[in-house]
Amino acid sequence: MTTSTLSLGIDIGGTFTDIVVFHHASGRVVSHKELTTPEAPNRGVIAGLRHLFARESLQPADVGRVIHATTLFTNALIERKGAVTGLITTAGFRDTLEMAREHKYELYDLKIELPRPLVPRRLRMEVSERIGADGEIEIALDEKAVLRAAGVLVDAGVSSVAIVFLHAYANRAHEERARALIAEAYPQLFVSISSEVSPQIREYERTVTTVANAYVKPLADGYLDLAAREIDEFGIQAPLFMMLSNGGLTHIAEAKRVPIQLLESGPAAGALAGAFFGEGASIPDVLAFDMGGTTAKLAIVDEAKPLIAHQFEACREKRLTEGSGLPISISTIELIEIGAGGGSIARLDSLGLLKVGPDSAASTPGPACYGRGGTQPTVTDANLVLGYLDPAGFAGGTMQLDVEKAKAAITPLAAEAGITVPEFAWGIYSVVNENMAAAARVHVAERGHVANRFALLLTGGGGPLHGLEVARRLGTPRAICPPSAGVASALGLLMAPARVDRVATFPRRFSQMDWAELEAVYAALEADAQAVVQETLPGATLRIERSADLRFVGQGFEVVTPLVAGPYTEGASASIVTAFHAAYRNTFGQVPPKGEIEVVNVRVAVSATAQSAPLDASATAQGRAKAMTARGVWVGARGRYEEVPVYERDGLEAGTRVDGPALVQEASTTLVLPVGASLVVDGSGSLIVELPPAGIQPAAAMATEALASAA
Incomplete structure (x- = not known):
């Protein structure tokens, strides 16, 4: 390879660190999942780099840029x-x-x-x-x-x-x-x-x-310096960029100056991947569902664009209750985080009811089946007992899972509940799915949408494992499982533009507006943002978006309103009023017949495309000779183990149809296809899943869930 033919994405999650390398010439992507080392996150990164570069015979000197996201700062706040x-x-x-x-x-x-x-x-x-x-x-x-x-x-x-x-x-x-x-x-x-x-x-x-x-x-200052130094010592001389919560990336100096911008960097990358793969499958309206080892995230992607918010709550005392957290005023891709992941711990409460999460075994000690000292039953243990995971092929074969330790962790609770181990494992699976579906249902409704308008896009190591059951509970008729779904957030890093958001308070009524002064404020914000983007991507073509927080005089809160491009003069007033009325109607359903408008904040977003070559999603799933095996899997709709077909993802060519029940597995995740569902491999390499119409749940599944819930 010639110099600068690769791009590298690194996403540190609560349980796994995902590493992806993108080949500019072919569009091909290779990846690796490494257990996160929370006491020293850089150790897991370097170990993962060594493994991936050795396996794929890559040269560090060929890397032209590195994009990084991490949960380190979010966890510091939460913990x-x-x-x-x-x-x-x-x-x-x-x-x-x-x-x-x-x-x-x-x-x-x-x-x-x-x-x-x-x-x-x-x-x-x-x-x-x-x-x-x-x-x-x-x-x-x-x-x-x-x-x-x-x-x-x-x-x-x-x-x-x-x-x-x-x-x-x-x-x-x-x-x-x-x-x-x-x-x-x-x-x-x-x-x-x-x-x-x-x-x-x-x-x-x-x-x-x-x-x-x-x-x-x-923490950010020390970690970012250490990360840059160790990546350099590994032999990668390329610039290091950080993913921001707004779905853009920036250089290290800007990230160190205001590190609070990095809080939601990993989930933001997952939303970008959701938008990319949804558009690639010609389905622009998706709910990007990403389930990892510690948390699950869901973002609304409307017309191929994730929603942007300018405030979110961190450290909520009650995860689904607005107002119970710390309000952080930064631009961020709007999403909801749920304390549900592969490491979520199952327990029986004081009433004998089965609860799952939000406590997590994380990567240390991890689920019982990891054999790293964990003894409490987790979602991953349940998935292994149900047959959804291949003990020898987990995380691309880099980890061997212990089925007996998973059963041993679940057995005491199953005995206390008076049901079998697989029935209790199905209960864990069902309860965590309902937790995620309930949170997603509220999030979608609060934003004025109905779930059945969207397809559910499944990413993360746990997304395909649980997503189709979550989709059934949400009422979404279709789901998309993209290529390399298990490392999609890291892939999203490679799709991110450079982006900087700036805001300034500028309280003015329209009747008292000095339009030259307003234009000067916008121009100053744009100049500041442009300088940062140009330092990140010298010579890139810039895109500038203006918006404003507007309200009717006397109201206490504002509506963020996208505006036409400047420069602004008094003649711009009519277009701004029209834009505000449209945004107000979209938010509240109707617009008051009269009322003066006032500006509270003005906002600017400056971005530039960072990807030097198009990512070819199908290159990650090129068809080979069709491979199929079978193994015993718990079929929830029938309440028993059955031998079901297991397909290797790389062996499914475009146009292939698979009917459930079945499993489709790849290095980083497994898709659980339930009874009544079917999938087709589209030209982009994504699996497009059609779910049966919502109706009465099969009796066996109802009985099993009722038993588990009453346990």
Whole structure:
């Protein structure tokens, strides 16, 4: 191979680290799954690189770019394992994190658990300063107080500081001066300022976002430096890019500056893969369902585009309850995460009911069948007992699964429930599927959609294993299983454009709008975003999208509205009003007959295509001689083991039809095709599955599920 003929994608998940290499000339993709090493994630990455490059006879020097996503920073937030962080804020606003919005997400719960602040009260300091909402300085910054506060925090062991001053989005002078003072006096401290991390109104959300950025910043700084160094030492001299939550990628310096942008990087890549494969199968409306070893994710892809949100909740106390988490104000592909994966642990609660997750065995010790010390029954153990997994072929044959250890883990609970081990395993399978379907049902409905309009696109190691049962429960009539489904999120990294989002608060009523001033704000945001994208991809053709958070005067919240391209003059008013009315109607169903419109925030997204050659999905599943075996598999619809055909994915040529029950297995995952379903291999290499019409569930399956639920 000649120089720079490969692209490399690395996605660190909670259980597995997925590594894919894309050949520019042929469009072919090769991949490997390596167990994640949570105590030192870089170890798993390098081990996986060594294995894949040796197996495929690849040369590190041929890699032209590396794109990376990781759950490291999300896990640090969830597990509260970030840096010891302090907060310096305007006098009188020390308790913003505690007071939040004085909202109870469950009004009548007397024992409600609210999300805990990342910074305890003893590490929150106040200083005298005041900037008005118009950006005018009302009280000068007390510089001595800033240094005193920083000194107290350093003595308390703080390594990272968030600075959040009132109305800093309108004038960042005080925050920038405070940062400069601290940098000079305490250069070892990491400092995050709100006017850089989240320059927009709403004090609580801005404070939470800036504190969260400070909380993960030392971790991100150290990890990204280490990752870049070890990849270089492996022999890869290519630039390292990081995947952002918004579905774009950026260079290391930008990622280190505001690492909070990386929180949802892995799931975002999965949504991009969902859009790509759905469009390749001529099905542009899909629910991208990605189930890994620790969590499952679902994103809505409408007309081949994932939905973008500008705020999401992290660390929810109750996973399906809005308002129970920490609001993070960043641009992100809109999705829902569910505590359900291959490592999810099954148990019987105090009422004797079967529960699965959200606790996970993760990669250490892992499911019992991994033979790494795990003893609790997990979803992977259940799948192995049911016959859905090949013990010798798991993760491309790099791991040998132990069926007896899986049975031993399930046996005590099955005995307590008074049913057989396979019946209990089917109960685990059914309950986790219902957990995921219930969460997906709520997510889709809350966004104004009905599930049966979409096809369910199955990715991740567990997506094809569970997805068709989830689709049945959702009522989606069709599913898509793309080539290399088990490593699709890592594939999504290779499809990502470079992208930068910028936002600024610009409160103006249309009747008082200075259009030249509005255009100047947009132009400044675009120039800033363009500089970052051009540094990431020099010479690339840029795409610029403008939007604004608009509302009727008197309303408390806004509708994010896509706008026409600039420059803006007074003549642009009519088109902006039309766009807002369309977005408002789409959100609420109708538009008030009259009312003045006002701007709250203006937004810019600048992107550029990063892929130098088209990814040929069919190249990952080129037909060979058809291979088929059979093994004993639990057929849920009939409540018994049966010998069912097992097809090798690489042996299925375009046009091949398979009827259920059957299994289709490949290196990174297995598709479980139930009774009544059928699939056809399309020209892009995807398996298009048609599910039977929703109706009465077979009696045997109903009886088994009822027994498991009552266990």
